[in-house]
Amino acid sequence: MLGEYRIEGRRAADISASIERAVGAGELEPGQLLPPMRELAERLGVNPNTVAAAYRTLRERGVIETDGRRGSRVRSKPATTGREFIRVEVPDGVRDAAAGNPDTALLPPLAPAFAWAAAQGDDEPVLYGHEPVEPELRRLARADLDADGVPAGPVAVTSGSLDAIERVLAAHLKPGDTVAVEDPGWGSLLDLVPALGLRAAPVGLDDDGPLPEDVGRVLEAGARALIVTDRAQNPTGAAVSATRARALRGVLRAHPRTLLVEDDHGHRIVDLPLHPLAGATPHWAFVRSAAKAYGPDLRLAVLTGDEVTLDRVRGRQRLGPGWVSRITQRALARLWAEGAVDARAVAEAYGGRRDALIAALAERGVAAHGRSGMNVWIPVPDETGAVARLLQAGWAVAPGARFRIGSPPGIRITVSTLTEGEVDGVADAVAAAVRTVPGRGYV
Helix, strand or coil: CCCCCCCCCCCHHHHHHHHHHHHHHCCCCCCCECCCHHHHHHHHCCCHHHHHHHHHHHHHCCCEEECHHHCEEECCCCCCCCHHHCCCCCCCCCEECCCCCCCHHHCCCCHHHHHHHHHHHHHCCCCCCCCCCCHHHHHHHHHHHHHCCCCCCCEEEECCHHHHHHHHHHHHCCCCCEEEEECCCCHHHHHHHHHCCCEEEEECEECCEECHHHHHHHHHCCCCEEEEECCCCCCCCCCCCHHHHHHHHHHHHCCCCCEEEEECCCCCCCCCCCCCCCCCCCCEEEEEECHHHHCHHHCCEEEEECHHHHHHHHHHHHCCCCCCCHHHHHHHHHHHHCCCCCHHHHHHHHHHHHHHHHHHHHHCCCCCECCCCCEEEEECCCHHHHHHHHHHCCEECEEHHHCCCCCCCEEEEECCCCCHHHHHHHHHHHHHHCCCCCCCCCC
8 A cells, every 4th residue: 555655653743744755755656545544543553533633634735635435545736746846947058938937028127116115215114013005006006906897995915926815715715625726727826725725626718718617517516716817827828708707707696605816917918808707706806916017026916805805814914924025015116107017018029929829830730829928828649748859859848737637738838038030940849749649648
């Protein structure tokens, strides 16, 4: 059952730590069956309740799963197996189209805005007990949200979208609850859900967003929350259309106890209109990050939602970091107010590169997806083989396994810095790479 690995410990914490170390080191593999609780208790000389507590901790951390009389086993995608480790090392001379970064040439210079914000901070230092949200940033964010049809609600600032989503989930859910997530979807989010002790229920999607029938099925099965990417979905580029939004709102109205979390990943980098779902349920949250338009190192996102959700998020935030630097908030507000990012020009740049690659692939008989944002998703029959062949051809792309739960294989190409002269070359390489050759897949 366990091969050569020996579980150790006398306390529940020690037993769970022993098992989790083994999972992280690969000594216990995904799907591997663990000993029945009474059997392990006898082997360790402890009370069965101690082993039960250890297994409960591991379930809550997303490391193992229990299926009644079939016993407990290591999860197929345990929280200790980070998707960030499923990546391609980019050798010298190979073009990196895997990292998912924005084009730095389209990011605004930060020095003037931060110098101004720091000077403001010298004149009016922010101290303990002061307002955690910069008033001008709140005003600008709220005006944009109002213009896009996002319902009224308080505004908070978090250290990026993932920080916001984690805080919202923790404010409403308990370990063991199920969260509906897009599949394929954002790899970091797919890691976060089990790390919080939650279960991920995959929802399929097409170019117009999550499929209503899939959402309805998982909510009917008991999912407590739904996470939707409104625009520039990572990795597929999907964007929720007006028709799809109406259908999804209908599904959510039939499940009013659902916690809805929306991530507008394409804010200020896409030109498609927003069709928010917010307000379809009593508890909702809507987050916008500054990362793609203004720079990943800003680590700042604006969050709004219903009063209860935002009150819980801000209360817990006060007990942790307290607030996101007001100097950073002031700098972003300055950039925003001065129009440092020409959102239309950025959207046209990314859209032109994305559309050119998709068209070139279509000419070569390769289907690809990328309705918005800076990524193109290409279904492939042999993911590992395609990644390896493209690397040999001088292109590093992201393995689809970083973004999938149960959806078919694929690869993600980031087009943010793709030049016009490179389009045919990468399209030729992809067309050659996706020709079916049997091979193993990433796990």
